Amino acid sequence: MATTTFSTRRPIAPGALGRLSRNPASPWRHVDVVLIGCVVAVAALGCLMIFSSTRGRNPADFDTSYLARQLLFIGIGAGAMALTALVDYRRYRELAPLAYLAVLLLLVLVVSGLGSEKKGTQAWFQLGPFQLQPSELAKIVVVVTLASVIAHFESELDIARLGAVLAVVGVPMALILLQPDLGTTLVFVAVGMGMLLIGGARVRHIVALTAVGVSMVALVLNSGMLESYQRCRLTVFVDQESSDCAARDAGYNVDQAQVATGAGGPFGKGLFNGTQTRLDNVPEQHTDFIFTAVGEELGFIGSGSLLALLGLIAWRIWRTAQMARDPLGTLICVGVLSMFVFQVFENIGMTMGIMPVTGIPLPFMSYGGSSTLTAFIAMGLVLNVHMRRFS
Amino acid sequence: MNPDSPRLRLSVLGVVTFSLFAALFARLWYLQVMANDEFQVAAEANRIRVVAVEAPRGRILDRDGQVIVDNRVSVQVTVDRSVLGELEPEERHAVLSQVADGMARSGIPSTVEVLEERIADDRFSPYVPVPVAGDVPEDLKIWIDEHADELPSVAANRVAVRHYPYGQLAGHVVGYTGKISKEEVDSVTRELAETKPYTLNDEIGKSGIERLYESELRGTPGVRRIEVDVDGDPVRIIDEDPPAPGDDIVLNLDIDVQAVAEQALQGGLERARQRSCNNCEAPSVGAVGSTVVLDPHDGDVLAMASFPTFSPADLVDGISGTEWSFLNDRANRYPLNNWALQGQYAPGSTFKPFTAQAALKAGLIQPNTVIYDDGVYEVPGCRGDSCRFSNDNSKAFGNVDLRKSLTVSSDFYYYDLGARFWIDQDNVGGPEAMADRLKEWGFHADTGIDLPSEQSGRIPSPEWLRTYCDDVGTCSEDDRAWRTGKSVNMAIGQGEVLVTPLQLASAYATLANGGTRWVPQVVREVRDGVTREVKRTIEPKKAGTVEMAPDWRQAMIDGLVGVTTEEGGTALGAFRGFPSDAFPVAAKTGTAQVNNKAPTALFAAFGPRADPSFAVSVLLEESGYGGATAAPVARRLFDVLSGTEPLPPASPGGALPVDTQLSPDPGDVRD
Known part of the structure; x- marks a missing residue:
């Protein structure tokens, strides 16, 4: 795994903790405990909801297999977050090209036939009992690489440099679109746009890029590139009633997701009491549709609190972006923020019927190893920038 | 402020983020607080299936309490036309010939043609399986249950059927029952339909007392509320109103x-x-x-x-x-008619x-x-x-x-x-x-x-x-x-x-x-x-x-x-x-x-x-x-x-001995 290589590079120096009390600029004095607290709280809630939606259909069932695996993923993720925070982010600049090429290689391999296919998308490497999704790791690598590149250009993004930036984000994006994984591709669009905005791209370039992006989406939707079920998933949210997609799975999925969320009401049905959740009426509930379990069982109080926690995380990332001591730090945070906010909005929006259905996990909540690991590493980057804002 | 200022741009990003979260909150409020009732109903409908449990029909007795009609259990072989209709012709023939052979082994002579004729009979509702043989022996049921995979559409079920201890005695008076027809579903009184609702597989009195006293004889179906999962498979029984048998009708008939x-x-x-x-x-x-x-x-x-x-x-x-x-043939003088x-x-x-x-x-x-x-x-x-x-x-x-x-x-x-x-x-x-x-x-x-x-x-x-x-x-x-x-x-x-x-x-x-x-x-x-x-x-x-x-x-x-x-x-x-x-x-x-x-x-x-x-x-x-x-x-x-001759007790079950020795022959009487 590309990320684990970071840890071997620089073990914790003996005495590093010893300096904590004396040096006011010591990174260890500036760890963002609010962010960590929020992440831990969301991940804990995620475990609870994953358990609720996978424990079995009978009220008496208590299947803990998914819960156990998710706890393991969170453990690995937390470790990876700590390791990511440990190494000064400025050192990642040197590592970025290597990591970027490694990720590109993995992406090529996964679409070339070595990857495993599930539901028409070739996005996984099957590693024993676990699955590795290179597109998840690619998000982190692209954020860091892009930050390095834009920081290197010192915010002077003329058309040539803009082209270079677009190439950095575009190549992995194209490979992921080949899988095809539209959701993750869109994450790259969000990350790219966010980082270009902060990185100093001209306003007219951003407008032009947006126009090109919109027309390309229109082109893709109307061309034969997408299978009809994919097109339905994307457009069903616009017209849930009359479209011929409504009768298909996509409409069903969105319907059931909203029924679950809506049925929760202000106070929810109570933990483990959600019938839509227990009886598996919402497909993919423990992964992409985990928010509906919160909605049904914990109601507006619970899901609103979750949204608030996620908002708090976004605010801490944004705040860190502002406080970063250099453009690289700001850009890394902006990349993570764009990725995080887009995923939260797309994922929750999709379960509530205001966004198209694309397979994007909800950070720290959705069941899954690669996505959990990515989310934690991303927070590790933010913690890294935050704690080193004075050093 | 300089539009290229990173601070301003960061603020723009912050505003965008805030708006997106605000949009999510608004939608969440709508779904969970404003439209909650509607979704709650939908979730209950997803979860609960109400199944009617047929209740035993009341008995019919004569004035001295002799049972003329009651119920017994019969093993019935049925064929589901909708499933059968999806089979290829050869497959269909194979299934039916297996059933016919199975029936023959159990002592019920049958052929594919006979079965096809039964299946084609339009007197049976298209929505419920057609009974092709009744009162089949238990071993045929076991055989059909064991070969369920090879016999799609075929089932052998235990059903409660009317039983007539005196055979055809008083048949015109007590009448007969049968599967309810579409017209009958529509024509039952509102009160009956509400207290004892019918489903398509239910029996209804077709003639005689069975028909006229339908509302009394019919049992009150039980209602079982079952929780089902997304596949429609039952997870558990939530609650159940047990069925209540129908009322007995005592006749003036001796x-x-x-x-x-x-x-x-x-x-x-x-x-x-x-x-x-x-x-x-x-x-x-x-x-x-x-x-x-x-x-x-x-x-x-x-x-x-x-x-x-x-x-x-x-x-x-x-x-x-x-x-x-x-x-129903005129040549046979309409045996179902009560000429009296x-x-x-x-x-x-x-x-x-x-x-x-x-x-x-x-x-x-x-x-x-x-x-x-x-x-x-x-x-x-x-x-x-x-x-x-x-x-x-x-x-x-x-x-x-x-x-x-x-x-x-x-x-x-x-x-x-x-x-x-x-x-x-x-x-x-x-x-x-x-x-x-x-x-x-x-x-x-x-x-x-x-x-x-x-x-x-x-x-x-x-x-x-x-x-x-x-x-x-x-x-x-x-x-x-x-x-x-x-x-x-x-x-x-x-x-x-x-x-x-x-x-x-x-x-x-x-x-x-x-x-x-x-x-x-x-x-x-x-x-x-x-x-x-x-x-x-x-x-x-x-x-x-x-x-x-x-x-x-x-x-x-x-x-x-x-x-x-x-x-x-x-x-x-x-x-x-x-x-x-x-x-x-x-x-x-x-x-x-x-x-x-x-x-x-x-x-x-x-x-x-x-x-x-x-x-x-x-x-x-x-x-x-x-x-x-x-x-x-x-x-x-x-x-x-008059008591001149003893009143012989009606013989249960057996065929009716015809009294040809009416005494005495009156000779050639006019009028």
Whole structure:
């Protein structure tokens, strides 16, 4: 795994903790405990909801297999977050090209036939009992690489440099679109746009890029590139009633997701009491549709609190972006923020019927190893920038 | 501020982020707070399936508590047409031939063709599996269950079906049940549909008591609420209202008397077929007949037989198309019909007591009025063949009073009454007077019996004729006019007069009790299906009264008792050897002429004279003279009703022994 290589590079120096009390600029004095607290709280809630939606259909069932695996993923993720925070982010600049090429290689391999296919998308490497999704790791690598590149250009993004930036984000994006994984591709669009905005791209370039992006989406939707079920998933949210997609799975999925969320009401049905959740009426509930379990069982109080926690995380990332001591730090945070906010909005929006259905996990909540690991590493980057804002 | 300032741009990003979160909050508020109710309903609908659990149907018992109908479990083989329809032709054939082989191994001969015919039968609802075989042995069920994978669409289920301990006895009265049809689903009363809702696989009473007392007999289906998962598979039972059995219906019928009535009726028809019918226009057919026994005290129906019979048990597991066509074929005289109340016949001489009462009431005669009967009656002031009416064989009876007119069955006496009703209409109450008086006996109207499909018969009158002609539209001016001859014919129960055997028995019961017309009632009480407590008693219902002065009654009953006891009485032969001193029977024979067919043989009677407990009517279609073929059937009934011969307990289950040895043969009786 590309990320684990970071840890071997620089073990914790003996005495590093010893300096904590004396040096006011010591990174260890500036760890963002609010962010960590929020992440831990969301991940804990995620475990609870994953358990609720996978424990079995009978009220008496208590299947803990998914819960156990998710706890393991969170453990690995937390470790990876700590390791990511440990190494000064400025050192990642040197590592970025290597990591970027490694990720590109993995992406090529996964679409070339070595990857495993599930539901028409070739996005996984099957590693024993676990699955590795290179597109998840690619998000982190692209954020860091892009930050390095834009920081290197010192915010002077003329058309040539803009082209270079677009190439950095575009190549992995194209490979992921080949899988095809539209959701993750869109994450790259969000990350790219966010980082270009902060990185100093001209306003007219951003407008032009947006126009090109919109027309390309229109082109893709109307061309034969997408299978009809994919097109339905994307457009069903616009017209849930009359479209011929409504009768298909996509409409069903969105319907059931909203029924679950809506049925929760202000106070929810109570933990483990959600019938839509227990009886598996919402497909993919423990992964992409985990928010509906919160909605049904914990109601507006619970899901609103979750949204608030996620908002708090976004605010801490944004705040860190502002406080970063250099453009690289700001850009890394902006990349993570764009990725995080887009995923939260797309994922929750999709379960509530205001966004198209694309397979994007909800950070720290959705069941899954690669996505959990990515989310934690991303927070590790933010913690890294935050704690080193004075050093 | 410089638009390129990173701070400003970061703020823009912050605002965008904030707006996106705000949008999520707004949508969440809408879904969970504003539209919560709607989604809650949807979630419950997702989760809960309500399944009806069929309840056992109530039983039907006779007046002594003998069980005529109850329930038992039958293993039924069904084929689901929707599943079968999706198979390839070869596959379909393979499945069905396997089923046919399996059935054959279990001793039920069948072929693919027979099965296909059953499956194609459109009498079964397309939404429920078609029963192709009922009462199959347990080993066939085991075989089908074990081979479920190889036999798509085929199932063997245990179902509760109607059970008839007495076989086909009283089949017309109790009726039969069957799968509810689409039309029946729509036609059940709202109250019944709400308290005992039907599903497409449910049984419903199709005829007889089963149909009329459907709302009592039907059990209240249980409701089971099941939680299902996304695949529709049951996860657990949430709660259940257990089914409640339907109410028991206790009949006024005495199953032992019913058995005798059915046996005697079949014996009478058998004998009619064997006898040659002298002077008849056609040979006797003896294919259709009916017998009714009423209690004159209250209208209780003690027995009601109709021939040809059918066995309700044959219709239990669904019936094959050929059997069903057999039951509905005119050539087989519609075995499902209850001719005792659906058949309408000219009553012939059995009608005479009613003409007599009408004439007495109109003042046309007194009981001792004597009319000279010279055998041939000519309508006054009319010449020609159409004005001449003769006794059977033109036999002259000489001086005839009311008593004798009944005993010897003088047509002449009644021709005269009929003619005078019309000719003297200004003195007797107008042109409708005769018909109106006769209708007081319950003719030309439903008796109100608690059985479906009753026919109301007909008493013709000038007004009726006009209405009839208006409806038909092909009457000539001559046809429309009422003539004396019509009244003359009507007086002896011929012409356009039609009665049902039930009406005839009811009218004789009215005569027997002195003029109170009771509604004939089959059902005695409704009992709770579980506690057996009486929930409702059906009280006798008075339908009307007929004026009957004591001296009229005296003369009429004298005359009618003479029929079975006096020399010259038309049923003396049939009642030879009967203990008439101890149990005098008042009776009247009837022989109604039918164009180009053997006459309808009728006999109506009641007894014992002092306090009549039984009123009986017997009618045999195309069977010759009433005294010769119908009277012996009643004689057999009176043998057991009077206690002269022991009343044999009806034999459960077994085939009905036909009573061909009706005793004694009355010889060649006229009328």
